[in-house]
Amino acid sequence: MKCNSTDAPKTTSATVSPSGEIEEGRSVTLSCSSDANPAANYNWFKVNTDHSSRDMIQGQQLVFGAILSSDSGQYLCKAQNELETTSDSISINVKYGPKNTSVISSPSGEIEEGRSVTLSCSSDANPAANYTWFKEHEDSVGESGQNYTITNITSQLGGNYYCQAHNAVGRHNSTFLFIHVTETSSQTVVSVAGGTVAVLLTTILLLIILWMRRKTASRKASGLGGRPDAMEESLPVPVYDNVIPLTNRTAPVAQREPIEERDDLHYASVHISRSKNQEVPLCMAGSRVQSDQTDEVLYSVVNVKRPNAVP
16 A cells, blocks of 8 residues: 655755856846645745835746846745745845946035035945046046045146046946136135226326326416416407508508508407516507507418409
8 A cells, every 4th residue: 555645845945046246247046945745836026125025936946137236135935835835035145336426526616725625426336336536637646435535725626536436346437527626715805906906006197197297288388488477368359351461561651552452351360479467559450559569469360362353
């Protein structure tokens, strides 16, 4: 007589292949086994961070063709037959090189000379990345670590900076971060003050030049004729229709030409130069006034009208 015994699943075990460290992109297989009679059925679940589970696949193996960093976590295998259900779990940790590497600065924006600025680098990596700092077109600045602080910054230290994140799996460079260094506010104030002083000095110099020119002109005017009291005055003189020309008055009587045959002469203005204390004789047309001193008569403009010649 033959007897068949039944057994619930026992010694359930979950394994991973290949063993050891798992790098992103590789093929990974999870396997589950148990001792059961009748044979057990298998289900795979991924345990979430809140300890809940999500049904992944039915079958004794769970295969990842190219495992991702997001596939890291704990997996649960359940073996079940008509008698009982048992389970086992396994954790996988997917290693990957740095990615999404970036740099920020504190403070951000323009940095005044003399101040300090801290650059911070971050990257998604497993295992955690190490950091090295670089300036564009230069070798390493000689600083490592997630943060890089520049104290007492100068304009020469401005430019593009980047960090390199690296671990055992790979390395990755961040994009450039431009550090713009400006002059300090005190230097700006000095510059503005210097410009104001320059404008003020220029204005004063122009005023002095104008004053000296005006003073020189005044001295020339007061020194006319060799005496300080000599002045030049313009006296309005009326225009006379019939004025005896000077040449006609001084010529002998026999040589004088009749007035009616002379051209009509019109004098626009007469300037008489005299001293302040000298009396100015007034002249009427056709008359002469005797004086101990001879007047100096100046004719500025003379218009001569000639009659049309008679054929």
